[in-house]
Amino acid sequence: MTRHFNFCAGPAALPTAVLERARDEMLDYRGHGLSVMEMSHRSAEYVAIAEKAEADLRELLAIPANYRVLFTQGGATQQFAAVPFNLLGSGGTANFVDTGIWSRKAIAESRHLFGDARVAASSEASGNTRVPQQGEIELSHDASYLHVTANETIGGLAFDYTPRGVRPDGVEVPLVCDMSSSILSGPLDVSRYGVIYAGAQKNIGPAGLVVVIVRDDLLERARPDMPTLFGYKTLAEGGSMVNTPATYSWYLAGLVFEWLRHDIGGLPAMEAINARKAAKLYAAIDGSELYSNPIAPANRSRMNVPFVLADERLDKPFLAEAEQAGLLNLKGHRSVGGMRASLYNAVPEAAVDALIDFMADFENRKG
Amino acid sequence: MTRHFNFCAGPAALPTAVLERARDEMLDYRGHGLSVMEMSHRSAEYVAIAEKAEADLRELLAIPANYRVLFTQGGATQQFAAVPFNLLGSGGTANFVDTGIWSRKAIAESRHLFGDARVAASSEASGNTRVPQQGEIELSHDASYLHVTANETIGGLAFDYTPRGVRPDGVEVPLVCDMSSSILSGPLDVSRYGVIYAGAQKNIGPAGLVVVIVRDDLLERARPDMPTLFGYKTLAEGGSMVNTPATYSWYLAGLVFEWLRHDIGGLPAMEAINARKAAKLYAAIDGSELYSNPIAPANRSRMNVPFVLADERLDKPFLAEAEQAGLLNLKGHRSVGGMRASLYNAVPEAAVDALIDFMADFENRKG
Known part of the structure; x- marks a missing residue:
């Protein structure tokens, strides 16, 4: 049996343990x-597994008692539809910060379903190299919530602060956050959010599971024409067992939560490892002539590190030799090209060290 | 390591192999x-796994070329919403044959979303012991499709024929079938159906995966206000990879399809085994004084065999002793009580023999 180093953006590496x-x-x-x-x-055995998983997640993220944790299906993409169905019941408009491809998918789905959607700020003018600052976010008068993408998996662009959604009349609206590719990478102040959702296939477990963390006063805002299974209130009241949940994925998520608590020692310890991994790799990129990453340092993602080679004719040999060296899935997303190394929780520091060594060696030989 | 006999209605036993x-x-x-x-x-490796699974399923069910196979999420319950979204785009009314609890859930979701839904025939007057015959099914003038539940998992009531949906004006509408608890239990003439859908957690694989088989001319009937991920056309065009699919569940489904093809020898062989298993158990029930099943013989499910004990004070000792004997999950659904033995493909004939022996012994001692 061999275990290679896997830098896949998702479905991503899981802890070997x-x-x-x-x-x-x-x-x-x-x-x-x-x-x-x-x-x-x-069954009693399965309910114990499910409840233990939720309890461990609550412990890891220090989730306050007035938040419900839902284990549902369909990926973050289904939440792009479920969020407006759940939150636009009393009217108003969904507001978004656009920081890249995943934000735009969320915006497009909201527009597709309900027409109106406001882009309250965008990273587009910066070529998606910089996250809008708080002062640049301009909500509409009728904003009902502000949606952000904490970490853009494709662009490698991450918020370095927790934004607030304040309407022109001074009213603060709930913050909704797609945290698919950064949840559990470090501690989090859940109380700053109205809704957090995350597809499992990066830091939680296998693809097909989505975790939603929702403040309980937001359970009453749903549109009546919502598909039943989208309903946060329905899912909360049914213990995420309105119909048969993705039981095995939920169990595996529980094993990952246990690993984070007991093998890693919790999210502060995980964050320290992640910070070290990312700092090393960005330093190697910045110190080279061959590799580069254009993102503003404060907004560089710790989870997804995209980089390009100065000569794109070297892309193919880079990828082929990396794979030969047991460094898998370094190809950038098909929409942007180049390279991307995803450094999720389960990617060990040794993998980053091996990647940096390989990159230096490749540059010496070909750069 | 011990493997007990598992009669769970779902998530259900999987083949040990x-x-x-x-x-x-x-x-x-x-x-x-x-x-x-x-x-x-x-990745090339995963796409090969996914394509092989589809190819094996097509081979097993002899799916015609003008049908698309989709691997999606959310269980059959999500299809209760997705079907009307996909098929009511040009108006008309969803028509249903009501044969029990699962039919009624599908009817309720259709009504919840789109108001109108016609019950074209019902088993309710028979106490859900008999499936309506073809002549009893009366579609509305504006029927756009007829929905049936091939096998009622809770009631143990199964169609013994493939119904046709014919409107009063003589026009035949597409047949839509929830086949969650009977798909792959034997050969099937897919060409008689417009849409077949099935939650995986009985005869396909782990919970969280849904297989949809849809005739390609029906891809053009969707309502424009449909959540993107519900769309059969979108899923078909994206190879069920519009967003990240439930990759591991899809892989496991592929292993089950391979097992059916190579270990069992295909669906005619599987059907013969299933017929034998069910016949034995119903014979044991009918031949006893203690156990009974009220379903009309022609409509008895081969997959789910509910039965009651003449004295319900014996229910608890029956279940406790069965579990002691390694016969798991025989308790009937909480909505109906009594017992239920689910005899899906992965439940070996030896399990049924062991159950029958146990039942006889229990009756001798307690009956």
Whole structure:
């Protein structure tokens, strides 16, 4: 068995310790005589797994008691529709900060469904190299919430502050955040948010699961014409078991939460490792002649590090040799090209060291 | 390691051979150096897994070329919303045959979203013991499709024929079928259907995956106000990768399809085994004084066999002793009580034999 270093942007690397445990429990979960996949979601054994996962997540993120945690399906993309359905019931307009491709997908879905959507600030003029500052965010008079993308997975652009959504009349609206590619990378003040959602396939677990954290006063704002399964209130009241949830993915998420708590030692420890990994790689990029990253230093993502080679004819040999060296999935997103190294929680520091060594060696030989 | 016999209605038993393979491939998929869970859904290795799964499913069900196969999320319950969004774009009314709890959920969601929904026939007058015959199905003048539930998982009531949806003006409308708990239990004439959908967690794979089989001329009937991810046309054009799909569940479904093709020998062989399993258990029930099942023999489900004990004070000891004997998840659905033995594809004939022996022994001692 070989485990290569996997820099995939998602579905992404999972901790080897988590996969080993899933493997060992695959046919017989702790003497119960069946796989977790084969358990009724209503059984005592499974409910214990599900509740433990939620409790560990609450502990990790210090989620206040007035927030509900939902485990649902359809990826962040489905939340692009579910959020306006849940929050536009009393009218008003969805407001967005546009920081790149994922923000724009959220904006497009909101417009597709409900016509109106305001871009309250955009990174576009900067070529998506800089996140708008608080003073640049201009909400509409009828803003009902402000949506931001904490970390743009494709662009490698991340907020370095928690924005506030303040209308011209001074009223602050709930902050909704797509945190798919940065959740659990460090501690978080959940109380600053109205809704946080995150597709699992970066820092939580396997693709197909979405975690939503919603402040309970926002459960009453839904449009009545909403598909039942989109409903945060319905999901909250049904313990995310309105219908059969993605039970195995939820279990794996629980194993990841346990790993974060017990193997890593919690989110402050995880953040320190992530900061070190990212700092090393950006330093290597900035110190080279061959590699470059255009993002404003304060807004550089710790999770997704895109970079280009000075000569794009070197892209193919770079990727081929990297793969030969056991460094997988470094190709940038098809919409932007170049390279991207995703440094999620499960990517060990040794992987970053190996990548930096490879990049230096490649530059010496070809640069 | 122990593997008990698992009669769960879903998430249900999976073939031991499939779980063994998933276990062995968990940390390193066939020398690629990573888990299937960690693969980019756009990578060559993963696309090969996804395409092989679809090809095997097409082979098993002899799916005609003018049908698209979609791998999506949210369970059959999400399809209760997605179907009317996809098929009511040119107006008209959804028509339903009501055969029990799952039919009624589909009817309720259609009504919730779009107001109108016609019950073209119902099993309710028979106490849900008999499926309406073709002659009893009366569509509305403006019917746009007829929806049926092939097998009612809770009631144990199954169609013994493929209905047709014919309007009073003689026009035949597409047949839409929730096949969650009976798909792949035997051969199927897909060409009689417009849309087939099935939650995976009975005969396909783990919970969280839904398979939709849709005739391609029906891709053009969607309502414009549909959430993007519900769209059959969008999913078909994007190869079910509009956003990140439930990659690991899709892979496991592929392992189940391979098992059906190669270990079982295809759906005619699977059907023969399923017929034998069900016939044995119903014979044991009918031949006893203690156990009974009220369903009309022609409409008895081969997949879900509900039965009650003549004295319900025996329910608790029955379940406790069954579990002691390694016979798991025999409790009936909380909405109806009693017992239910689900005999999906992965439940081996030996499990049914063991259950029958246990039931006879229990009756001798307590009956």
